[in-house]
Amino acid sequence: MPTCKPDDSPWLMPHVTVRDVPVAVRWYEQTFGMCCRLRIPEDEPVHAELVWQDMVILLAKAGDIGTPQAPVTSGVASPMGLYLYCDDVDAMHDRAVKAGATIQMDLEDRFWGDRMFTLRDPEGHVWSFATKVGEFDASKIPTPEKMQEAEEQPTATPREHQSMTIRTMPDLRVFYARKVGPYSPAELGPFFKFFLKVASKHDLFTPNCMVIGICQDDPRDTLDEQCRYDAGVTVDDQRPCPDGLQEQVLPGGDYAVVLHKGPYDKLAQTWQWIGEQAFPSIGRECRDQPPFECYLNNPDDVFPEELLTEIWIPLY
Structure with a gap:
């Protein structure tokens, strides 16, 4: 049966803008364990495709053919994040920290059954990684009062x-x-x-x-x-x-x-x-x-x- 998309492409492919495609590819490969399946052109790519499980993520060089700036360059925080499952979220967290990612949500077990954390990469894009460790538990949903208490807790002196x-x-x-x-x-x-x-x-x-x-x-x-x-x-x-x-x-x-x-x-x-x-x-x-x-x-x-x-x- 004819189809309206390539056989090796999913129906949804996030399109991520980066300052330097080869540098970003290396970072995502080494930190996340993604695999690059395509670079265009091969020697100095302005476009690349990364594979993560059954997902394909497109990379584009900022400013190329009307592509907007990466969040870190524009100064505007990324309005959208990606939620990805992985086999070992603790190992992923350790690699991300060592690679210089900024942790935005700490690694914790969540009420919906996932152990997850959220990071911002060097380009300013937001990623959440999770491993399923349990089931949804409505009793653990934080109340507005608990959330307010957490916000009002004094923060410790930053380690720096x-x-x-x-x-x-x-x-x-x-x-x-x-x-x-x-x-x-x-x-x-x-x-x-x-x-x-x-x-x-x-x-x-x-x-x-x-x-x-x-x-x-x-x-x-x-x-x-x-x-x-x-x-x-x-x-x-x-x-x-x-x-x-x-x-x-x-x-x-x-x-x-x-x-x-x-x-x-x-x-x-x-x-x-x-x-x-x-x-x-x-x-x-x-x-x-x-x-x-x-x-x-x-x-x-x-x-x-x-x-x-x-x-x-x-x-x-």
């Missing part, structure tokens, strides 16, 4: 904030631009983008450079409108400072370093944790020198929850 390391740094030569005003993402975000354009114009970004922000004043004893913030990049050669930027040297020595993972507007909480809990426990004094933040990734490339910022505090 639970340790402080000591590092020794040489003198750092820094080219920077200065802004005077409140230390808030709304104020500093546009200013930092301006600085990045200037620095890029002068080819200041090298593989070993550090992109930093120097908080010259303590907002606890300085008026917001008088706080000085320097957006800078470290330079390891003898080039002259370009027009429009200034130069300073951050003294080397020991620094206490804490990694913050998450949105920039949550940095104040990490600073508070450092002052109230972490710093008093190390038995060292802070030098009379401003601390600085080192920005390890780009907010244009990752979701706010995946931003990485190191806080460097100079020590005696």
Whole structure:
């Protein structure tokens, strides 16, 4: 009997947009255990087809022939997720965590009979994996009151904030631009983008450079409108400072370093944790020198929850 679709294709095939098809294929193969059955063209594919059990998932390169951007690039969260069954959801969870996926729902037994978890992959797409372990149990459906209680429970200090390391740094030569005003993402975000354009114009970004922000004043004893913030990049050669930027040297020595993972507007909480809990426990004094933040990734490339910022505090 004639059919309106190919014999080897299911009736429904999700279409997933990614930034780089070969990179995404490798990630899905290694992390999820999917198998790639087709690449077009073979050498530099902009289209691929992945097989998962009886399912086929289409991959397309972002921007190719009108394809929209991947969620991680557009900054718009994926409005749809995929729910997939697997033989061993615990092993799948472990591989996903090791591969850098962001866990959105923890691995737990659910009232509908599945043991499942939900993740967001490096492209920003949402996947839920499950293994059937029981039957539907209506008595375990959370009531609105239980859900409200769970939301109101205080969250523990993120694990990224639970340790402080000591590092020794040489003198750092820094080219920077200065802004005077409140230390808030709304104020500093546009200013930092301006600085990045200037620095890029002068080819200041090298593989070993550090992109930093120097908080010259303590907002606890300085008026917001008088706080000085320097957006800078470290330079390891003898080039002259370009027009429009200034130069300073951050003294080397020991620094206490804490990694913050998450949105920039949550940095104040990490600073508070450092002052109230972490710093008093190390038995060292802070030098009379401003601390600085080192920005390890780009907010244009990752979701706010995946931003990485190191806080460097100079020590005696």
